[in-house]
């Protein structure tokens with residue numbers, strides 16, 4: 153054997169290395185493991201970051217977000233909303249009108265890998281710009297921009313909650329919400345389980361559900377809001393018949409049962425074509441002088457891999473998800489039969505009940521979901537407080 157390659161994953165790789173004596177010496181000594189190599193790695197969840205991609209057009213949002221800007225200014229309204237939450241850390245972008253300093257979420261370049269400069273060089277060789285994809289011209293090659301502050305994840309919890317020391321906020325952790333109590337079409341309170349005990353909290357004003365694109369439709373359905381046919385099948389009393397809670401199916405009345413998720417990946421051939429388009433660019437990249445010079449040779453394969461059919465088979469079998477579910481309780485106009493929420497993100501037909509999370513999008517966003525979700529939440533919090541959101545940024549672009 154020449155060398156050993158460890159590919160045991162993000163959890164088991166550090167475990168295996170530590171069991172083999174490679175890791176922080178202090179930790180190894182505590183475990184009576186002989187230190188072979190003192191390495192300072194650690195696996196902290198707050199050390200991870202999210203790739204930050206702003207959303208480009210209003211079609212991903214809704215008049216809900218852009219209405220205050222007026223009909224002529226839609227795309228810049230989306231940018232303005234997004235700028236509110238950003239604190240760009242990349243010096244050469246400080247003066248860009250597509251970025252802003254001073255917002256809550258820090259954005260900077262992800263630490264590059266050894267391949268990063270090669271990727272950028274090969275992209276240039278193919279005629280692409282090295283670009284700021286969150287700037288004026290999104291198309292091109294770039295180092296990934298991520299939510300990082302001083303090397304640590306710039307998370308919504310840290311930036312919006314922990315730093316602010318809010319007096320008007322009580323957080324109850326390790327609590328699992330099981331049902332929203334709705335009487336006479338009005339949300340009154342929330343049942344939850346904490347330390348094995350069922351508890352109830354009464355809402356004085358209103359309830360905001362932010363349990364994410366999978367659990368929000370689940371919780372609404374467990375509370376009697378959803379397609380009446382599906383609810384009746386589960387013996388759940390129908391409180392409000394709403395037409396669509398997208399492809400998330402509750403299997404029973406037990407809130408701890410996992411809902412079935414029908415993602416229907418690649419049921420639309422346009423999605424295959426989009427991925428195939430990406431692979432075709434990747435093929436060109438692999439044939440650039442940049443990659444040939446470091447020994448990349450795509451000719452040595454027994455498969456006729458350039459055929460569309462080969463790639464389609466590959467895509468259908470080997471693709472993995474990046475976990476960006478959304479649009480499961482979409483907002484929409486009163487005339488939109490598929491809308492679960494109105495334009496103020498209130499559940500249609502139920503008083504005092506709002507949803508604010510990635511469920512609310514009417515359309516899948518063009519980039520990753522974190523930035524759009526934070527943007528919608530920021531906008532929604534200002535709508536609740538009756539504060540105009542974009543005034544100060546109106547003339548920026």
Ligand SMILES: Cc1cc2nc3c(=O)[nH]c(=O)nc-3n(C[C@H](O)[C@H](O)[C@H](O)COP(=O)(O)OP(=O)(O)OC[C@H]3O[C@@H](n4cnc5c(N)ncnc54)[C@H](O)[C@@H]3O)c2cc1C
Nearest residue numbers: 202203328329363364365367475509510520521522523525
């Ligand atoms: C592995 C992974 C990697 C990702 N990478 C990126 C990335 O690089 N860039 C990017 O932009 N996006 C990324 N995303 C997507 C992004 O994180 C999500 O789109 C975003 O977090 C959605 O926010 P949300 O508020 O809708 O839901 P969430 O962040 O999921 O928040 C929902 C919260 O509700 C809680 N909850 C659910 N049910 C209950 C209940 N019954 N009672 C009490 N609490 C409950 C959950 O524990 C959770 O804390 C990634 C997602 C995953 C899973």
